[in-house]
Amino acid sequence: MKLNYLFPNKYKKVGWLILIPSAIIGLITLYLDFEPNSLDFNVPAIFIEELLGDKHFFGIVNNNILNEILGALILFSSLLVAFSKEESEDEYISKIRLESLVWAVYFNYAVLLISFVLIFDLAFLWVMIFNMFTILLFFIIRFNWQISKLKKIAHYEE
Amino acid sequence: MKNSIKVERAKKNITQADLAILAKVSRQTINAMELGKYVPSTVLSLRLAQIFEVEVSQIFTLEESDWN
Numbered sequence: 001m002k003l004n005y006l007f008p009n010k011y012k013k014v015g016w017l018i019l020i021p022s023a024i025i026g027l028i029t030l031y032l033d034f035e036p037n038s039l040d041f042n043v044p045a046i047f048i049e050e051l052l053g054d055k056h057f058f059g060i061v062n063n064n065i066l067n068e069i070l071g072a073l074i075l076f077s078s079l080l081v082a083f084s085k086e087e088s089e090d091e092y093i094s095k096i097r098l099e100s101l102v103w104a105v106y107f108n109y110a111v112l113l114i115s116f117v118l119i120f121d122l123a124f125l126w127v128m129i130f131n132m133f134t135i136l137l138f139f140i141i142r143f144n145w146q147i148s149k150l151k152k153i154a155h156y157e158e
Numbered sequence: 159m160k161n162s163i164k165v166e167r168a169k170k171n172i173t174q175a176d177l178a179i180l181a182k183v184s185r186q187t188i189n190a191m192e193l194g195k196y197v198p199s200t201v202l203s204l205r206l207a208q209i210f211e212v213e214v215s216q217i218f219t220l221e222e223s224d225w226n
Binding site: 086088090091092093095150151153 | 182183184186187189190191196198199202
């Protein structure tokens with residue numbers, strides 16, 4: 001059983017090269033609330049809620065696009081890291097990939113459920129920001145951990 | 159399910175790494191199969207049979223627990 005919808009192996013490295021710096025810069029800008037004026041733009045929006053609570057669809061808003069750029073880079077590169085083929089992506093690796101994905105979905109929703117019940121109001125916004133990325137992050141950690149464990153075992157045998 | 163991959167490999171005098179190359183899978187997969195941690199697909203089973211020049215049923219044997 002081989003999984004489809006995977007990127008070629010070489011994109012895994014590209015993914016890491018984008019993911020690590022953009023994740024570090026993303027966390028720093030988030031922590032410092034850094035929004036340089038040079039990146040304030042009027043941008044199109046699908047759904048808008050005004051300060052006074054007026055809601056409507058489609059329009060233009062003034063927004064600092066730094067977090068959009070970094071968020072998109074992190075999502076894009078996480079997908080590359082998560083779903084690029086291993087050097088020898090065979091049926092056993094595919095099985096481990098699938099199991100890791102199931103595990104990551106369960107784990108992510110367990111964390112989300114706990115946060116949902118125990119974190120409220122604006123503080124929950126932080127949960128939603130991190131939750132955008134955690135499902136892929138948990139998958140990447142779990143899958144690569146399993147693969148490295150496998151390589152170690154295979155190394156000792158024979 | 160039991161398998162005799164290790165025995166067949168010994169008969170042919172090839173390493174796990176050699177077999178991995180012949181069967182076009184990773185060495186970890188050969189290792190996991192020999193340890194009974196992974197049951198291969200039909201395609202891979204047929205490949206192994208062809209490499210060892212035996213019938214699939216000579217490599218793989220059902221166990222009681224496979225019916226549960």
